Amino acid sequence: MPVDLSPHEVAAFRRGEAPAPMLDLIGLMACHAIRAARTLGLFDALAAGPLTTDELAAAVGAAPDGLEQLLGLLRATGYVERHDGRHANTPATAAWLCSTSPVDYGRILGLWQAIVEEQWDGLAAAVRSGTPAGGFYTWLAARPDLSSAFHDLQRGLAEWLAEEVVSRVPLPEGSKSLLDLGGDHGVYAEAFCRAYPGLSGTIVDGAVTERSAGPLTWRTADLLTADLPGEQDVTVLFNVLHGFGAPDAAALVAKAAGTLRAGGLLVVLESLPCGTTADLAFGAGFSLNLWHTQGGALYPAETIRGWLEAAGCTAGPWQELTRSPAHALVTATKPADHG
Numbered sequence: 001m002p003v004d005l006s007p008h009e010v011a012a013f014r015r016g017e018a019p020a021p022m023l024d025l026i027g028l029m030a031c032h033a034i035r036a037a038r039t040l041g042l043f044d045a046l047a048a049g050p051l052t053t054d055e056l057a058a059a060v061g062a063a064p065d066g067l068e069q070l071l072g073l074l075r076a077t078g079y080v081e082r083h084d085g086r087h088a089n090t091p092a093t094a095a096w097l098c099s100t101s102p103v104d105y106g107r108i109l110g111l112w113q114a115i116v117e118e119q120w121d122g123l124a125a126a127v128r129s130g131t132p133a134g135g136f137y138t139w140l141a142a143r144p145d146l147s148s149a150f151h152d153l154q155r156g157l158a159e160w161l162a163e164e165v166v167s168r169v170p171l172p173e174g175s176k177s178l179l180d181l182g183g184d185h186g187v188y189a190e191a192f193c194r195a196y197p198g199l200s201g202t203i204v205d206g207a208v209t210e211r212s213a214g215p216l217t218w219r220t221a222d223l224l225t226a227d228l229p230g231e232q233d234v235t236v237l238f239n240v241l242h243g244f245g246a247p248d249a250a251a252l253v254a255k256a257a258g259t260l261r262a263g264g265l266l267v268v269l270e271s272l273p274c275g276t277t278a279d280l281a282f283g284a285g286f287s288l289n290l291w292h293t294q295g296g297a298l299y300p301a302e303t304i305r306g307w308l309e310a311a312g313c314t315a316g317p318w319q320e321l322t323r324s325p326a327h328a329l330v331t332a333t334k335p336a337d338h339g
Contacts, residue, residue: 110146119289166195177201178201206222233261249296314332
């Protein structure tokens, strides 16, 4: 919501003299307005150049009077602008909300809107009882459009981070085998195999189709209960631990460590509660969503380090990623004398 508040307004909201929840209400309205605009194809129509209300109405098949009202909210919240009677996308919209934008954040916004509106029902009761509602993946499976957006989001994030992740994780000399637990799309395993000729990767995930392609093999299995291949040179847990409750997450780290040969490397990549003010706010909401819909959470770095050490591994320092400071990775080695 890129509303351009004056310093005076910001100060009033911070002092409690203006109702801060009003900004959240505006954000809620804007979220629905963006969804309507994308459904109409409004932002894409304006990407070709400024249009009058009547021209835009004809382009998207909308009634001019209703469209004018929608445009009014989109102007007030910073997503369109009007000059000399013609509407145009703002830089924020061109960068994030057109179908041709480098990152189509509108699809992400639509996914999260559905999650919050549908999956957060009963949140107060869950907090009161301490029992999360769960059922996220069952809900997602019943919504093919959202499932596609979710998996595209996971793949897109991995494609964005993979190059930096590989550059920060030198594998043990002569590594031949990599086990990716929960890797689904295989993007990270593929990136490592490209960087290390002769390396083969096995991806184990409960929601994949068993297959092989080049140096990669996909295996369908439950991470917590399946017998996993051992004597691995490298095992990775990338954006996986936050989907489990703490006891299961700790058990999964121990199980991952158990797949390694002596001197093997365990690599963990996770979202951590850190970054900018916006990162921290989103992270808090993400963690709440993980708890309520999956029973998981964003775990502090030291908690994960404790699980690695309890599993008999020697962990190095956490490394924040340049491309996404809210993500960090840690490498841990299984000592040669560890049984």
